[in-house]
């Protein structure tokens with residue numbers, strides 16, 4: 001059962017915000033959908049956007065400026081929330097890089113997180129099925145992209161499910177979470193001490209384990225004035241993994257750009273066009 005929170009006319013289409021009772025999460029979850037004008041006439045390809053730490057389902061839709069380009073190309077945009085909320089886990093909202101707003105798009109294996117923090121299954125299975133059932137969406141034309149923690153999520157969910165997602169890109173992704181403080185904190189909390197399980201959620205490791213899952217290429221943009229660049233994001237790890245595995249990667253480094261949505265909105269047109277091209281092959 002889908003509850004509409006609000007809907008707004010936007011570039012000839014509809015920007016909506018919705019709530020539903022999630023079985024994977026075991027709690028209500030909210031998400032946002034932009035339906036382009038073409039969706040009034042036919043089913044359209046869908047692009048999922050995974051947002052970063054501290055974000056909600058609203059952040060991307062309010063700040064990225066993506067709707068103009070999605071309307072032009074006839075792409076539906078879907079943005080889930082970044083974690084379960086109000087789970088009752090003690091201290092769940094005490095820290096901005098763990099718990100609330102910081103689900104890391106994994107299925108937690110450690111108590112107490114494992115009861116609700118199932119963001120991988122939520123995004124890949126439950127939300128995808130709900131979108132296909134409730135909106136004019138093409139099941140055979142799905143792409144995924146994201147920013148920072150969500151860039152990690154997009155890369156990892158795509159690499160773990162290349163048969164589902166035909167196209168993947170990222171803005172300033174956490175490219176090797178096993179090697180950075182954010183990833184080590186999240187993975188030890190959600191997955192436990194066994195680092196073998198961490199590697200299954202690390203894009204740079206997964207690239208090395210795969211046989212060119214995206215021969216059409218992966219697009220990544222990274223600002224060089226990003227305060228998280230060296231310690232947390234580590235794009236060079238993704239670059240060297242792609243070189244080793246011969247996975248085509250377009251990694252664009254941009255002088256002067258930081259980690260914000262000003263950076264994301266600057267290059268959004270390119271990402272939407274990239275996915276449009278991949279999803280219409």
Ligand SMILES: N[C@@H](CCC(=O)N[C@@H](CSC=O)C(=O)NCC(=O)O)C(=O)O
Nearest residue numbers: 052053054055096147148149150260261
């Ligand atoms: N509180 C933090 C800053 C948090 C932040 O920068 N969040 C980013 C994602 S970071 C990685 O996932 C974000 O997208 N914020 C939303 C926004 O509107 O910019 C700090 O103290 O540095």
